Amino acid sequence: xxxxxxxxxxxxxxxxxxxxxxxxxxxxxxxxxxxxxxxxxxxxxxxxxxxxxxxxxxxxxxxxxxxxxxxxxxxxxxxxxxxxxxxxxxxxxxxxxxxxxxxxxxxxxxxxxxxxxxxxxxxxxxxxxxxxxxxxxxxxxxxxxxxxxxxxxxxxxxxxxxxxxxxxxxxxxxxxxxxxxxxxxxxxxxxxxxxxxxxxxxxxxxxxxxxxxxxxxxxxxxxxxxxxxxxxxxxxxxxxxxxxxxxxxxxxxxxxxxxxxxxxxxxxxxxxxxxxxxxxxxxxxxxxxxxxxxxxxxxxxxxxxxxxxxxxxxxxxxxxxxxxxxxxxxxxxxxxxxxxxxxxxxxxxxxxxxxxxxxxxxxxxxxxxxxxxxxxxxxxxxxxxxxxxxxxxxxxxxxxxxxxxxxxx
Amino acid sequence: xxxxxxxxxxxxxxxxxxxxxxxxxxxxxxxxxxxxxxxxxxxxxxxxxxxxxxxxxxxxxxxxxxxxxxxxxxxxxxxxxxxxxxxxxxxxxxxxxxxxxxxxxxxxxxxxxxxxxxxxxxxxxxxxxxxxxxxxxxxxxxxxxxxxxxxxxxxxxxxxxxxxxxxxxxxxxxxxxxxxxxxxxxxxxxxxxxxxxxxxxxxxxxxxxxxxxxxxxxxxxxxxxxxxxxxxxxxxxxxxxxxxxxxxxxxxxxxxxxxxxxxxxxxxxxxxxxxxxxxxxxxxxxxxxxxxxxxxxxxxxxxxxxxxxxxxxxxxxxxxxxxxxxxxxxxxxxxxxxxxxxxxxxxxxxxxxxxxxxxxxxxxxxxxxxxxxxxxxxxxxxxxxxxxxxxxxxxxxxxxxxxxxxxxx
Numbered sequence: 114x115x116x117x118x119x120x121x122x123x124x125x126x127x128x129x130x131x132x133x134x135x136x137x138x139x140x141x142x143x144x145x146x147x148x149x150x151x152x153x154x155x156x157x158x159x160x161x162x163x164x165x166x167x168x169x170x171x172x173x174x175x176x177x178x179x180x181x182x183x184x185x186x187x188x189x190x191x192x193x194x195x196x197x198x199x200x201x202x203x204x205x206x207x208x209x210x211x212x213x214x215x216x217x218x219x220x221x222x223x224x225x226x227x228x229x230x231x232x233x234x235x236x237x238x239x240x241x242x243x244x245x246x247x248x249x250x251x252x253x254x255x256x257x258x259x260x261x262x263x264x265x266x267x268x269x270x271x272x273x274x275x276x277x278x279x280x281x282x283x284x285x286x287x288x289x290x291x292x293x294x295x296x297x298x299x300x301x302x303x304x305x306x307x308x309x310x311x312x313x314x315x316x317x318x319x320x321x322x323x324x325x326x327x328x329x330x331x332x333x334x335x336x337x338x339x340x341x342x343x344x345x346x347x348x349x350x351x352x353x354x355x356x357x358x359x360x361x362x363x364x365x366x367x368x369x370x371x372x373x374x375x376x377x378x379x380x381x382x383x384x385x386x387x388x389x390x391x392x393x394x395x396x397x398x399x400x401x402x403x404x405x406x407x408x409x410x411x412x413x414x415x416x417x418x419x420x421x422x423x424x425x426x427x428x429x430x431x432x433x434x435x436x437x438x439x440x441x442x443x444x445x446x447x448x449x450x451x452x453x454x455x456x457x458x459x460x461x462x463x464x465x466x467x468x469x470x471x472x473x474x475x476x477x478x479x480x481x482x483x484x485x486x487x488x489x490x491x492x493x494x495x496x497x498x499x500x501x502x503x504x505x506x507x508x509x510x511x512x513x514x515x516x517x518x519x520x521x522x
Numbered sequence: 523x524x525x526x527x528x529x530x531x532x533x534x535x536x537x538x539x540x541x542x543x544x545x546x547x548x549x550x551x552x553x554x555x556x557x558x559x560x561x562x563x564x565x566x567x568x569x570x571x572x573x574x575x576x577x578x579x580x581x582x583x584x585x586x587x588x589x590x591x592x593x594x595x596x597x598x599x600x601x602x603x604x605x606x607x608x609x610x611x612x613x614x615x616x617x618x619x620x621x622x623x624x625x626x627x628x629x630x631x632x633x634x635x636x637x638x639x640x641x642x643x644x645x646x647x648x649x650x651x652x653x654x655x656x657x658x659x660x661x662x663x664x665x666x667x668x669x670x671x672x673x674x675x676x677x678x679x680x681x682x683x684x685x686x687x688x689x690x691x692x693x694x695x696x697x698x699x700x701x702x703x704x705x706x707x708x709x710x711x712x713x714x715x716x717x718x719x720x721x722x723x724x725x726x727x728x729x730x731x732x733x734x735x736x737x738x739x740x741x742x743x744x745x746x747x748x749x750x751x752x753x754x755x756x757x758x759x760x761x762x763x764x765x766x767x768x769x770x771x772x773x774x775x776x777x778x779x780x781x782x783x784x785x786x787x788x789x790x791x792x793x794x795x796x797x798x799x800x801x802x803x804x805x806x807x808x809x810x811x812x813x814x815x816x817x818x819x820x821x822x823x824x825x826x827x828x829x830x831x832x833x834x835x836x837x838x839x840x841x842x843x844x845x846x847x848x849x850x851x852x853x854x855x856x857x858x859x860x861x862x863x864x865x866x867x868x869x870x871x872x873x874x875x876x877x878x879x880x881x882x883x884x885x886x887x888x889x890x891x892x893x894x895x896x897x898x899x900x901x902x903x904x905x906x907x908x909x910x911x912x913x914x915x916x917x918x919x920x921x922x923x924x925x926x927x928x929x930x931x
Contacts, residue, residue: 165569
């Protein structure tokens with residue numbers, strides 16, 4: 114349907130071939146987020162980053178049933194009116210792997226770019242939705258009061274801009290924080306934060322914040338909390354710190370105990386850890402594709418999966434209600450493609466007719482859940498740019514809703 | 523029997539307690555090998571190091587049967603004549619975990635210092651025996667000729683001291699290499715090697731070797747190969763490079779395909795990788811304790827385990843024959859406690875009446891195999907010093923042979 118060329122794979126590109134690979138084909142900690150190096154790095158995260166393992170437990174795998182279907186007849190159009198099939202989307206959108214569950218069965222599953230079913234892949238910012246779900250569970254249990262101020266749990270943040278934000282504002286990212294995004298300016302908050310989180314190498318003679326526990330307390334407020342949605346990752350780091358404080362457990366241990374050991378996962382999960390063995394709660398999760406789909410299917414089933422109630426039904430119901438679309442519309446993330454959205458418990462809520470919601474991550478990571486169509490889509494990708502050129506391929510905004518519509522008809 | 527105090531645990535020491543832990547209780551990449559920090563680090567290797575995962579495969583776990591026995595009646599004496607029980611040894615020798623198999627059944631299993639059955643623990647130099655076993659398999663398959671010169675496979679090493687060594691000399695560590703051990707002298711080979719392997723931070727302005735592929739080619743010869751056993755880890759790195767070259771696979775992939783996916787392991791294994799994602803083949807393996815024991819039991823059973831022939835029987839038989847004790851006696855590792863030993867395929871061979879052999883690692887890691895007594899002992903420890911003070915507790919030299927004797931009577 115389209116003459117657009119298929120993306121080159123890591124093997125096509127010659128990345129990390131041979132022992133040693135040639136100098137210009139080496140993927141390193143420094144270049145791992147950049148295209149085309151992320152064609153290799155997103156499937157080899159442990160080799161490039163320190164991690165905390167999340168044990169799957171010793172129980173059996175929750176096998177997913179298959180009812181494979183041909184989705185090539187499903188078409189959708191981008192805003193320019195060009196028509197694509199679902200298979201087009203998969204092949205052209207730098208897909209590493211995609212699995213589609215409908216009614217709890219796998220109807221479509223493909224692996225590209227050398228990925229295999231057991232390959233561990235980066236979630237990128239989809240990780241936020243895992244951290245948010247765990248925090249929502251703790252709120253339900255009464256361990257975290259959504260209306261309490263952050264400083265009441267974390268006195269270390271009392272003097273920071275986060276101190277007088279509520280837990281709910283952190284969860285829904287309606288804090289008003291000064292966070293200049295210029296990652297090349299050493300004076301900007303993002304630059305310091307990037308160093309502390311291990312994304313940027315420390316320059317020689319560096320004397321700034323060493324860990325998340327050093328950088329979050331010096332972040333300052335800009336405006337009033339609670340008025341608008343502003344997507345900044347340090348909120349997720351505060352949320353993870355809250356989880357650790359009230360449980361006296363690492364985020365990895367909390368996830369292991371409450372979710373991963375119950376899910377019947379095929380493999381362990383992993384969190385990339387920054388300096389000080391602090392999990393990068395907003396970006397660092399790593400799992401297989403089907404295990405990401407299991408997590409989505411569990412939520413679709415109101416938290417009931419693998420023979421047990423993993424997340425309380427009330428937590429999922431609260432999540433599905435979403436937050437305030439007006440606060441979203443007032444914020445800097447609002448755009449024509451996400452009209453009517455809100456952001457709640459670290460999930461993107463469409464508030465569309467199906468009540469669909471999704472996790473979304475750098476480089477094309479997706480976990481899309483449509484409760485009405487009984488649809489879960491997990492997609493790992495390795496786009497060469499942070500924001501794909503051509504949002505028509507940004508699956509949650511066109512191809513996934515089109516598939517949901519087709520499955521309902 | 524002894525008034526010696528029990529070692530403090532990581533929790534007793536307050537290591538890494540709290541979010542964040544206090545500054546003096548933090549375990550870091552820089553202090554991870556030092557006591558007492560290794561009481562924590564050896565059980566949290568992934569959080570401190572980048573790793574390559576070795577998938578266990580999707581098959582069932584090869585469950586180990588139990589026939590637990592009280593070993594507290596088993597006593598042995600150190601050279602000073604002081605008597606200890608087996609339980610003394612376990613409690614006093616900084617044990618993290620120990621499992622003893624007799625006739626294929628677990629007769630003893632204990633976890634200390636916060637370790638659990640699913641905890642992933644460092645093998646340290648026991649890793650060499652895994653690398654050596656894989657290399658021996660490739661020799662058996664004709665992919666590696668033990669009599670061929672290293673340079674015939676690795677032209678990159680032609681100008682190095684390794685170039686005219688045979689593969690067998692590398693496997694049995696009878697190469698004669700210049701390798702000054704002074705890890706504090708930047709002029710010493712060990713210092714450069716430590717930087718390239720990621721054990722020592724690069725000083726500012728460092729311009730030396732970046733990876734194993736840079737440092738091995740500049741190592742020089744000192745004497746004639748084949749005359750005496752000299753235990754230097756770069757031999758194992760050459761061996762791993764040979765494995766990668768002939769298989770065109772990483773060491774992790776080779777281990778996954780040939781051993782780990784067949785063993786019915788409980789969990790994945792991991793190799794610590796140095797700069798350039800090169801596995802630290804001489805020290806970097808990480809597994810659970812019972813999975814280490816499974817590897818030992820497989821060798822005890824002549825390579826037959828979990829319903830299949832994993833390592834060819836001829837490879838194990840060759841290994842059990844050992845190498846030349848005279849070459850061992852001529853070398854710098856010879857001491858009163860290892861009289862009559864040889865070193866073969868990266869294993870320590872006792873040539874005792876039982877034909878016992880073992881893997882041995884920094885900080886008290888052991889995998890001891892006694893084919894006559896049908897005994898396998900896997901022991902993880904975290905000694906505060908590289909060589910335990912008081913070899914009476916160095917288990918392979920007293921407690922393990924005493925146990926073997928007792929089980930035979």
